[in-house]
Amino acid sequence: MTDGYIDLRSDTVTLPTDEMRRAMADAELGDDCYGEDPTINRLQELACEMLGMEAALFVPSGSMANQIAVKVLSKPGGEVICEEECHLIHHEAGACAMVSQVQLRGLPSRMGVLSADDVHAALRPPDPYQPRSVLVAIENTHNAAGGTVWSLDDVEAVASVAREARLPFFMDGARLFNASVASDTPARDYAASCDIVTLSLYKGLAAPMGSLVCGRSDLMQDAWRYRRVLGGALRQGGVVAAAGIIGLESMVDRLAEDHANARRLAEGIAEVVPDGAIDLERVQTNMVFFDTTSVNSSPAAFADALKTEGVLAGAASSTAVRFVTHKDVSSDDIEKAVEVFRRVV
Numbered sequence: 001m002t003d004g005y006i007d008l009r010s011d012t013v014t015l016p017t018d019e020m021r022r023a024m025a026d027a028e029l030g031d032d033c034y035g036e037d038p039t040i041n042r043l044q045e046l047a048c049e050m051l052g053m054e055a056a057l058f059v060p061s062g063s064m065a066n067q068i069a070v071k072v073l074s075k076p077g078g079e080v081i082c083e084e085e086c087h088l089i090h091h092e093a094g095a096c097a098m099v100s101q102v103q104l105r106g107l108p109s110r111m112g113v114l115s116a117d118d119v120h121a122a123l124r125p126p127d128p129y130q131p132r133s134v135l136v137a138i139e140n141t142h143n144a145a146g147g148t149v150w151s152l153d154d155v156e157a158v159a160s161v162a163r164e165a166r167l168p169f170f171m172d173g174a175r176l177f178n179a180s181v182a183s184d185t186p187a188r189d190y191a192a193s194c195d196i197v198t199l200s201l202y203k204g205l206a207a208p209m210g211s212l213v214c215g216r217s218d219l220m221q222d223a224w225r226y227r228r229v230l231g232g233a234l235r236q237g238g239v240v241a242a243a244g245i246i247g248l249e250s251m252v253d254r255l256a257e258d259h260a261n262a263r264r265l266a267e268g269i270a271e272v273v274p275d276g277a278i279d280l281e282r283v284q285t286n287m288v289f290f291d292t293t294s295v296n297s298s299p300a301a302f303a304d305a306l307k308t309e310g311v312l313a314g315a316a317s318s319t320a321v322r323f324v325t326h327k328d329v330s331s332d333d334i335e336k337a338v339e340v341f342r343r344v345v
């Protein structure tokens, strides 16, 4: 479909490596509903080691992982305190309302990072007219803010507000390893203050599918049940978990290349567009957002023009296109994409 294009729509377009394909073909398999798939078990153990968590559960997608986390940690009728542009609010098809029957209270942020004071101020008092706060949720990296990174101090500050209020704390870490590599912060340090962390294996880590829900053992027993409820219980899922193991073992460090490519792309774009059309401060990992109104275009029209020149980008909002770097675009591709961008502008 996208042969011949430089595909910068998302890191979800990455294809498994040859090593992954071989590991998938050779994977030892069993029925995971009996806990007997050795490859899934190995993947889950590896995630626990990397995050310092007690237990992990392999699930088909990042959205399912997030929905299981919210379901496990919340109560119907409750309010989840989160960031106003987060994935839970905008990109999970209203699932939190359907699955967990919670409302999402989106707070403004600085580039996706909530302030502990704002979270504290959003805690509901014990008033029978108001909903109950049930969960604090953050996203790291923050996708809609530009792939921005939470510092460990910011995570711990918000986590401690949650802890003092006796609320659980959840991190959507679909791209946690991007945050970890960019900030040189071990993923386990980020995870230490969280009740549950979710991870995606199929984005920058390049597995074909699969995410992990990681947390305390007692919570993971509930998670197992809700995975079943959502139809995500797996049988010989080790056939894809095998690729996830390689993702965790050997694709994390190379994320730095994606970050360098995003920086190069952003700087190349910044040279030819009006000031403010691109915010270099937000280019912290593998994403670049460009405000197309600065060149009197819509995101869809701009993306179409790029496509005719061989570059794919996604319309991220009514004003911006998004470029995402990943292992299937090289630094040469990025130079070509900068050239195409200049021609199109």
Ligand SMILES: Cc1ncc(COP(=O)(O)O)c(C=O)c1O
Residues within 6 Å of the ligand: 061, 062, 063, 064, 066, 087, 139, 141, 142, 143, 172, 174, 175, 200
């Ligand atoms: C922040 C974040 N969370 C979760 C997900 C998982 O979404 P999906 O299930 O569509 O892969 C994504 C995917 O892009 C994401 O960006």
